Amino acid sequence: xxxxxxxxxxxxxxxxxxxxxxxxxxxxxxxxxxxxxxxxxxxxxxxxxxxxxxxxxxxxxxxxxxxxxxxxxxxxxxxxxxxxxxxxxxxxxxxxxxxxxxxxxxxxxxxxxxxxxxxxxxxxxxxxxxxxxxxxxxxxxxxxxxxxxxxxxxxxxxxxxxxxxxxxxxxxxxxxxxxxxxxxxxxxxxxxxxxxxxxxxxxxxxxxxxxxxxxxxxxxxxxxxxxxxxxxxxxxxxxxxxxxxxxxxxxxxxxxxxxxxxxxxxxxxxxxxxxxxxxxxxxxxxxxxxxxxxxxxxxxxxxxxxxxxxxxxxxxxxxxxxxxxxxxxxxxxxxxxx
Numbered sequence: 001x002x003x004x005x006x007x008x009x010x011x012x013x014x015x016x017x018x019x020x021x022x023x024x025x026x027x028x029x030x031x032x033x034x035x036x037x038x039x040x041x042x043x044x045x046x047x048x049x050x051x052x053x054x055x056x057x058x059x060x061x062x063x064x065x066x067x068x069x070x071x072x073x074x075x076x077x078x079x080x081x082x083x084x085x086x087x088x089x090x091x092x093x094x095x096x097x098x099x100x101x102x103x104x105x106x107x108x109x110x111x112x113x114x115x116x117x118x119x120x121x122x123x124x125x126x127x128x129x130x131x132x133x134x135x136x137x138x139x140x141x142x143x144x145x146x147x148x149x150x151x152x153x154x155x156x157x158x159x160x161x162x163x164x165x166x167x168x169x170x171x172x173x174x175x176x177x178x179x180x181x182x183x184x185x186x187x188x189x190x191x192x193x194x195x196x197x198x199x200x201x202x203x204x205x206x207x208x209x210x211x212x213x214x215x216x217x218x219x220x221x222x223x224x225x226x227x228x229x230x231x232x233x234x235x236x237x238x239x240x241x242x243x244x245x246x247x248x249x250x251x252x253x254x255x256x257x258x259x260x261x262x263x264x265x266x267x268x269x270x271x272x273x274x275x276x277x278x279x280x281x282x283x284x285x286x287x288x289x290x291x292x293x294x295x296x297x298x299x300x301x302x303x304x305x306x307x308x309x310x311x312x313x314x315x316x317x318x319x320x321x322x323x324x325x326x327x328x329x330x331x332x333x334x335x336x337x338x
Contacts, residue, residue, distance in 0.1 A: 029336050031080035033292050034060075035088050037103035043333060044070075044090050044101075046077045053077040055092050057105055060333075070105050081124040082292070083133045083155055091135060091155070093122040098135060098163065100155065109162035111153060113139055120147045125181035127190050127215050132156070134166065136192065138179045146175030146197055150220075169220060174198035177208070182238030182247035184223075184267040190215050191223060193238065193249075202227040210236055210249060230263060230274055231255060239289050241298050241317040248275070248317075250300055252284045260284040262302060262315060262322045278315060278322035282306055290314065293333050299325065301334070312337035 029047040036042055041060040046053065053073050059066035075095040083089035088103035097112035097119070113119060121138040128134075133155040140147025152167040171194075178195030185191075196211045209228055213220040231253040238247040241264060249265040249272055259280040265272035283305040290299025300315045300322065312334055314325040327334055 030077065030286075032333050032336060033080050033082045033090060034295065034333065035082055035090070035103055037088060042103060043336075044080060045336065046080050046092065053094065055080070055101075057103075068105050070101060070107075071099065078119055079122045081122070081135070083124060083135075089133075089155070089157065091124060093119060093135070093137070095119050098122075098137070098153065100162065108157065109155070111163040113137070113151070116142060117147075117149065118142050120145075120176075121178045121195075123179050123181050125190055127152070127181070127192075128218075135163075136179050136181065138176055138194070140175075146177050148172070148174075148176060150176075150179070150194075167218060178235070180236070180238050182249075183245070184212055184238070184247055184249070186244070186246040186267075192220060195236065196225075200225070200227045208233060210251075224271060226271055229253065229265070229272070234260070234284075235287055237287055237289060237300075239297070239300065241300065243298065250287065250322075252287055252302075255280060260304075262287070262300065264317060264322060276317055276320050276322050282308070285310070290316075293337075301337075303337070 027047055027049045029045050031046040033044045035044060042057055043060050044057045046055050053076060054069055055071040057068045057070060071092060073094055078093045081091040083091050090101045092099045095118040099107055100109040101107050117139045119137050119139050123136045125134055126132055135153040135155060137151045138147050139149045148171040150169040151165060153163050154166040155163055175197045176194045177197055180193040181190050182193060183190060192213045192215050194211050196209045197206060199206055207228060209226060212224040214223045229251055233251040233253045236249055236251040238249055240247050251263050253261055253263050255261065260283055261280050262278040263274055264276040266275050281304040284302055286303040288301045290301050291297045293301050294314060298316050301312060302315060303310060303312050314327055315322050316325050
């Protein structure tokens with residue numbers, strides 16, 4: 001005769017293991033920031049599990065019992081930023097606004113946008129004064145892919161209003177899908193790049209285009225409204241990959257065989273010229289700066305597919321090529337992605 005209590009207990013264990021297995025297999029990590037608190041190395045990371053986006057922190061070397069879940073939401077997380085390396089504030093940007101956390105995991109500031117809009121892209125930089133932190137937000141109407149509204153927030157933990165609006169702007173003539181900050185010409189002044197989706201006189205078809213604007217006197221003005229890159233592209237970042245003090249444009253491009261590759265460009269007086277290209281991959285879905293993941297400013301981290309296998313890979317600039325770099329123990333955060 002079967003013991004009903006034992007059977008129920010076994011079924012419960014099986015169900016719990018199945019749920020745990022489902023949870024583990026549903027987890028994906030999309031952003032990582034390295035930091036420290038009270039001399040303990042920490043990583044903050046965002047990800048998705050069972051349809052929910054989350055923010056968590058953990059000590060490194062990774063200790064499972066040091067894991068803290070700081071935020072859970074159904075809203076898509078756009079980015080995770082380290083606001084100040086010396087003070088250690090973490091900014092979580094999701095579709096509805098910005099939340100700032102101290103490295104002890106305590107929320108210290110929050111900013112929300114209009115309920116009818118969503119944040120599409122964000123970037124953190126010191127636009128004016130060293131030590132000040134600006135959070136640039138691109139927002140658009142809910143349900144739409146692109147946006148036109150730019151809001152720049154000034155973060156200061158010493159003031160009563162820790163997050164306050166510093167600047168707003170609305171594009172009238174084209175849609176925007178990305179914002180980046182860089183020094184493209186080495187003049188020590190920050191430029192703001194907006195990924196535009198529009199036609200141009202020289203290329204009268206709708207396409208993604210990386211426009212560059214000057215940031216001066218508390219506002220923006222056009223610096224380069226280029227027609228296109230060498231090939232159609234999906235995404236781009238700016239990063240100084242060769243240590244010359246100038247940020248290069250790094251793009252994910254699509255060739256005529258529908259393969260994807262990484263190409264690097266540098267500013268040349270007025271516009272960009274290609275300086276390096278990678279091998280072709282079946283696909284590339286994401287590109288990130290290596291500084292947060294490997295600690296090396298020159299590293300480019302991409303999620304690429306080869307032989308039908310997706311993998312996060314480190315790449316860097318070598319002469320006129322973007323080559324795959326062999327991972328080392330110092331790149332120990334990379335395996336969190338894979």
